[in-house]
Amino acid sequence: MIKKYWREYGVWYGIYFFLSINFLLIFYLYHLPFSYFQASFIFNLTLLFLVTLYFYWKFYQKCKDLHHFIYVKEVEAIKKYTLPSDDAYQAIIQQTLQEHSSAIHSYKLKDKHYQDLIKMWAHQMKVPISAISLMAQTEQLDKKEVQEQLLRLENDIARLLNYIKFSQNHSDxxxxxxxxxxxxxxxxxxxxxxxxxxxxxxxxxxxxxxxxxxxxxxxxxxxxxxxxxxxxxxxxxxxxxxxxxxxxxxxxxxxxxxxxxxxxxxxxxxxxxxxxxxxxxxxxxxxxxxxxxxxxxxxxxxxxxxxxxxxxxxxxx
Incomplete structure (x- = not known):
């Protein structure tokens, strides 16, 4: 977590220490009392430490809430962050969630459509199978009738496979x-x-x-x-x-x-x-x-x- 915090805020600490060295150089060149710089540096360093603790705590909470959001999808967890950049990210997240929800809904409808289709075609294909089965049970197998039922079954299966292939844009x-x-x-x-x-x-x-x-x-x-x-x-x-x-x-x-x-x-x-x-x-x-x-x-x-x-x-x- 500290590495992540440093990656996000490290540039500000770099600027702070650069300015501190710059002030030290000015004190040195103008022969100003070093004790003034030392007192100011210790005070600013103490203040920086307290501010760091506060920002690190906020950063830790934010990371935890985002981690919770990723796995639980609870939008309320991130609504409390109101910085302009946070608002922009939340707008993107809301839009993404809506698109995701819409895609899932569309997928479910399509899946239901395919299930209904398979059920309907399965019911239709049971007719020739039942006819052949009945002929076999009664030992009255008629060659022409069996040929007709098999052809009907073949046509139905071909129609179903072609429909699935074509509806999924796999038509070659x-x-x-x-x-x-x-x-x-x-x-x-x-x-x-x-x-x-x-x-x-x-x-x-x-x-x-x-x-x-x-x-x-x-x-x-x-x-x-x-x-x-x-x-x-x-x-x-x-x-x-x-x-x-x-x-x-x-x-x-x-x-x-x-x-x-x-x-x-x-x-x-x-x-x-x-x-x-x-x-x-x-x-x-x-x-x-x-x-x-x-x-x-x-x-x-x-x-x-x-x-x-x-x-x-x-x-x-």
């Missing part, structure tokens, strides 16, 4: 030449089980070679196709029209309420169809919009109840 974009038609064909082959189950026909017309991220584009198209399959009618149709600078995906599904369309890209929004069919998480289109923005593409949705939905993806102007 790699731009290269890719053909839109090929991406759709690969996705249709992958999801053919779902197309066959609902007896859906699909048509792809045109092509577009674009420089973009193949992985994230494929994820975007998979979300849109997933919705087109999910909310389509049995025996319905999906038409994909591709041309330079524009992609149109049409379905003959149940459509979307007019009042829900403006909110489709909000995080967590499911709308009437999502609540009614209990199949939506509300994160698919939110991620689609964010990813397309990063890829300098725009998305619009047009829909009519019982007539179907159109999803339009275009290059940003």
């Amino acid at each position: 974009f790699l731009f290269e030449k890719c053909r839109i038609r090929s991406l759709f064909i690969d996705l249709i082959k992958k999801n053919k089980t779902f197309f066959l189950k609902k007896d859906l026909s699909v048509t792809i017309d045109g092509d577009w070679e674009i420089i973009s991220d193949k992985k994230w584009l494929s994820f975007v198209f998979s979300q849109i196709l997933d919705n087109a399959i999910k909310y389509n009618k049995k025996g319905g149709h999906i038409i994909i029209t591709v041309k330079e600078g524009r992609i149109l995906i049409e379905d003959t599904g149940i459509g979307i309420l007019k009042e829900d369309i403006p909110r489709l890209f909000e995080e967590g929004f499911t709308g009437y169809n999502g609540h009614e069919h209990q199949k939506a998480t509300g994160f698919g289109l939110y991620m689609v919009k964010k990813i397309l923005n990063n890829l300098e593409l725009d998305i619009k949705i047009e829909s009519q109840i019982d007539k179907g939905t159109k999803v339009i993806i275009e290059k940003e102007e």
Whole structure:
């Protein structure tokens, strides 16, 4: 503690002794009685000693209160110090505490959001697992049904992992030449089980070679196709029209309420169809919009109840 005190106040003692030597030199040069200097020096030294005791006690108390504040975060411990410099430090500390409190609150909200998200996705992924488990227990394993449930589980896990990755800004974009038609064909082959189950026909017309991220584009198209399959009618149709600078995906599904369309890209929004069919998480289109923005593409949705939905993806102007 003494070393710390000396580091803070040592310069003043240095000035005092410098002035004392200066006065001694003056007395010597002018041949003044040394006894006068000696009396004055002893008096000032005694006064300096008493002042030092007082300031050291204040310094010790201040260090102790600051140490207490660091570990207990009790602001009252430092409010009694009212020097101008202390006021400035206290203002900084108050601001830092507020920012820290705000950051903790934000972190807790984000943590709760992730917990709710994981719970929701876990509940959704339990459905295909339960279906496979039931088939196994009843010894009625249907190859196509197992394949469908496994594909649904794979898609849900991929969606969850991509959402976490994207929301934490860990999305690794790699731009290269890719053909839109090929991406759709690969996705249709992958999801053919779902197309066959609902007896859906699909048509792809045109092509577009674009420089973009193949992985994230494929994820975007998979979300849109997933919705087109999910909310389509049995025996319905999906038409994909591709041309330079524009992609149109049409379905003959149940459509979307007019009042829900403006909110489709909000995080967590499911709308009437999502609540009614209990199949939506509300994160698919939110991620689609964010990813397309990063890829300098725009998305619009047009829909009519019982007539179907159109999803339009275009290059940003």
